[in-house]
Amino acid sequence: MSGEEAFIAALRELAHDPAARGLIDDAAVLDGTGPMVATHDTMVEGVHWLAGQDPADVAWKLVAANLSDLAAKCCRPAGLLLSFMLGDAHWNSRFLAGLGDALAAFDALLLGGDTVSPPAPDAPKVIGLTALGRPIRDPPPSRADAQAGQSLWLTGRCGAALAGFEALRAGSSDDALTAPFRRPVPRLAAGQALAAAVCAMMDVSDGLLLDAQRMADASGVTIAIETRLVPVHPALARRKREAMAWGDDYELLFTLPRDAHCPVADDPVGATRIGTILPRGAHSLLLDGSPPPAGLSLGYRHGE
Known part of the structure; x- marks a missing residue:
């Protein structure tokens, strides 16, 4: 054989x-x-x-x-x-x-x-x-469904994959630390739980900042992120911008109507409100009220 x-x-x-x-x-x-x-x-x-x-x-x-x-x-x-x-x-x-x-x-x-x-x-x-x-809903949510006035949410936290990658590359045998890079967990239960409430949704496999920009461009809006609200892995506490751009986290980025209750906010994985959807302005993405600095990598792009 x-x-x-x-x-x-x-x-x-x-x-x-x-x-x-x-x-x-x-x-x-x-x-x-x-x-x-x-x-x-x-x-x-x-x-x-x-x-x-x-x-x-x-x-x-x-x-x-x-x-x-x-x-x-x-x-x-x-x-x-x-x-x-x-x-x-x-x-x-x-x-x-x-x-x-x-x-x-x-x-x-x-x-x-x-x-x-x-x-x-x-x-x-x-x-x-x-x-x-x-x-479990028809039609399914799209990244193009964000509208001004909605709130922006993220499941889990950024940077867990980066922390796991760096630990694995350094030879760590800490399975819990390296697992988010080696064996990420897709948020299937959260996605299904959000079906009745969510507006726009996508995962952030290429990095929160880049994928937020993609959602904004697809929807014709501006997404304003408050970086202080974004949860990150403790190992990346001093490298928050990097954690927000590295990717491989497989969390869900989604929008809800203004003041709507988030169905998964109190689940074990959790979700955090990290920003707001604004009418389209001069920039598709704002970080703490300003466009990302020139030269800042927003996430992973093939061919770069």
């Missing part, structure tokens, strides 16, 4: 839903009516994970990144399609272990996908995942 055949055979042990058809067909067959949300994320070795990092964590993070996009659309996961570049037997085995962990943790279903061999033994791995979700 080849490495690819062995990997697919192991995937079959994870693909329990009848829609997957035992991974013997080239496509899954989904039942049900109503809208479906689709999202896709790709991760590249050396960009999205550190060299030598446990492949189990890579699999978990790939699933989490996709499910975070579904969380921002108030979705329940409906299925996952994996695009996998094969590695050696150990790499494949550890990846499968992490994939199984993530499927169980987030009640997600593996429906199929594809495998390819690397173009060269030392080629960086490129792995992709498509996630399908069923929104």
Whole structure:
């Protein structure tokens, strides 16, 4: 049995839903009516994970990144399609272990996908995942739904992923500290709880500041953030602007009507009001009343 055949055979042990058809067909067959949300994320070795990092964590993070996009659309996961570049037997085995962990943790279903061999033994791995979700409201919220007068909220806190990344790179064995970078948790429950109240919503995987600017541009408004209100990881208390721009936190950024109660403010993850939506002015993003300083990186952009 080849490495690819062995990997697919192991995937079959994870693909329990009848829609997957035992991974013997080239496509899954989904039942049900109503809208479906689709999202896709790709991760590249050396960009999205550190060299030598446990492949189990890579699999978990790939699933989490996709499910975070579904969380921002108030979705329940409906299925996952994996695009996998094969590695050696150990790499494949550890990846499968992490994939199984993530499927169980987030009640997600593996429906199929594809495998390819690397173009060269030392080629960086490129792995992709498509996630399908069923929104619990129709239409789902968009980043384009922010309007002047609404309040701006953020689940969790900024900087946990950056603190975890720096600790992992330094060789830390503190699993709790490194977990937000290695194994982030998509805010699926919060997204669903917000369905009846939320106006605009998106995740902040590329950094709070950049994603807030994207929301403002999509909605044709100005977003005013009060930096003193933004919660950050204790390790980044003296580097708040950096924590707000680094990304990889997979928290939800959302707006609510003025003075509306936030349904998740008192949940264990929590949410904090961090700003206000204003009519569109000369700048799409204001920090403490002023535009971001020239040259300040707002977040992660590919190609920069």
